[in-house]
Amino acid sequence: MRYIIYKLSTFIVTIALVSLIVFSVFQVLPGRPAQTILGIDADEQQVAQLEKELGLDQSLWEQYISWISGLFSGDLGESLKYQQPVIDILLDRIPVTFSLAMLSIVLTALIGIPLGIFIARTDGKWVSTILSMLTQLGIAIPSFWFGFILILLFSVTFKLFPSNSYVPWSEDFFGALQSFFLPALALALSNIAIMIRYLRNTILDQMKMDYVRTAKCKGLSERWIVYRHILRNAFIPILTIFGMIIADTLGGSIIIENVFSLPGLGSLLIQSISARDFPLVQSMVLYIAVLVVFINFLVDLLYKVIDPRIRLKG
Amino acid sequence: MVEPILDVKDLDVSFTFPDGQYKAIDSLSFTVHSNEVVGIVGESGCGKTLTSLAIMGMLPDNASITNGSICFRHKRHLVSLSEKEWQSIRGRAISMIFQEPMTALNPVYPVGKQISEVLIKHTKQSRKAIKEQTIQLMKQVGLPRAEALYHSYPHQLSGGMRQRIVIAMALIGEPDLIIADEPTTALDVTIQSQIIQLFRKLKQEKKVSMLFISHDWGVLSQVCDRVLVLYAGQLVETGPISRLVDEPLHPYTKGLIRSIPDRAKRGEPLYTIPGRVPPLKERHRGCPFYDRCRERMEICRTVRPKTVNIKEQMVQCHLYTEEMDVPSS
Secondary structure (H helix, E strand, O other): OHHHHHHHHHHHHHHHHHHHHHHHHHHHOOOOHHHHHHOOOOOHHHHHHHHHHHOOOOOHHHHHHHHHHHHHOOOOOEOOOOOOEHHHHHHHHHHHHHHHHHHHHHHHHHHHHHHHHHHHHOOOOHHHHHHHHHHHHHHHOOHHHHHHHHHHHHHHHOOOOOOOOOOOOOOOHHHHHHHHHHHHHHHHHHHHHHHHHHHHHHHHHHHOOHHHHHHHHOOOOHHHHHHHHHHHHHHHHHHHHHHHHHHHHHHHHHHHHHHOOOOOHHHHHHHHHHOOOHHHHHHHHHHHHHHHHHHHHHHHHHHHHHOOOHHHHO | OOOOOEEEEEEEEEEEEOOEEEEEEEEEEEEEOOOOEEEEEOOOOOOHHHHHHHHHOOOOOOEEEEEEEEEEOOOEEOOOOOHHHHHHHEOOOEEEEOOOHHHHOOOOOOHHHHHHHHHHHHOOOOHHHHHHHHHHHHHHOOOOOHHHHOOOOHHHOOHHHHHHHHHHHHHOOOOOEEEEEOOOOOOOHHHHHHHHHHHHHHHHHOOOOEEEEOOOHHHHHHHOOEEEEEEOOEEEEEEEHHHHHHOOOOHHHHHHHHOOOOHHHOOOOOOOOOOOOOOHHHOOOOOOOHHHOOOOOHHHHHOOOOEEEEOOEEEEOHHHOHHHHOOOO
16 A cells, blocks of 8 residues: 555656646747747737737746646646647547557557567577567667558558558447558557567576576476466566557657558647647647656556565565 | 485586586486485585486586486486476476575465475366365475465565475475475574474475485484585595594595584684685596595596495595505506
């Protein structure tokens, strides 16, 4: 229990700091939002008038307080560019990014974990060496390039997947799955490579541990030892990597959504930054930050489930 | 005479390095009989642990048995078995107890399950029966509240309790032979004596046969019937424990016995054998102990001594061979 309270308080402090940083960063950025809305022809008086309407003439502290108090009542302010509540715009976009990220993470786990185990168990054989070399490539190549290659291969050449058409889940389940599959895969590939390498190294390290020798002395098969003894230990560091992969997936979706023209948070973020749509950008960045911190919080809680020793450290 | 449980004959174990093969165990022969506890003693690097790993079929990748045989229960030759055959022997026919119980146990696996999985692997009993049998054995090795302990993790137990878990793990498959590799070294003195008591009880009640590796003569004399003295991979002396302690023959055994701390020798500096065990690559053809021996002769440098029987003891030393007067060439 003390462990949870401790983790929860760090969670809250981190979020508060993040909100402060997010807010100040956008104040430092050059360019005035009112000017962007009115266009470069607008004179100083018009700009000042609009700034007053939008509350941009208040002191920074007042602006921050009103933004934060808005957050607690579910009012994230109004987008300067779209002229509608930020919350509505976000709620519209979040499901797209969420589906993309989830699918990508599931792919990472489904492909990365079994392959990592396989490579560790066949260590030293040629299959394992070749796969290890491929993971190097997977880490080195950026996801948007994978995106282009996948579009070229599966959409243009083989015509198996749509490349530019987004289908919502509510319309057609399999259509949606199809439109999410390639971007999720492009996003997952480098994470799969990271997962494989990390899992392989962890398993090989664990194989040298004394408890593995003990397990061998009991006459247990290598398969039994890997799945029942080593993986339990290996999942502790793997969980950390998984938390990082999830955060990375959220960041990576910004680029991939643009490559695949998915109407998610990523494409919205880029548009609203160039439009100096501060209320929208602030809320989005804060949302992503909260999500990342929240995932880390969940990871910390999961440690406790996997590793019985954590209870002592709480 | 009854047939031995374990019969090791002329065993050579060699390490392969890029620059050649080096013998780490050199023509080692010994037997372990039913309900007998045989100790192995020697300094670090003498091949004690390597011997046990050879019997378990768990030599490191760059080591292999290059000569000799290990006969188990007179039929099975524990050399050139497949991994699958080894798995059916380990835990069931031969099991092992380790020095450091904290690292020998899986930290994230309940201890009861770590014991019972031996039975899950080797028998076809129901899970419930296995669990009952495990708890029964946990009580027999002196673990209180065994039902509750069954679900504990290693870090929740004390060092002595962990070693009892490791011992239960070695016993549960009812093996014919247990190899204990310094099972009391990592424990406090009080816990150590409790564990020794447990071993004595197991010998009497469960009639176990054991190969007991230790460098502590105090421990050995309480548990063992016979002791093998290993030096640089060779068996230099063997005999009943009492004979070896009272009347050691080999200069190396004499040195080991002399270096035991003793109340009678209070105030005197503790005796140590000068020098160290020669590294693997610097062993020569004569007596392995030549460099450090206080009673060495010219012949010891070049000729390896034969093994001589003196009463119940066997010793490999030129002091006791008849060819003592062979002129050195």
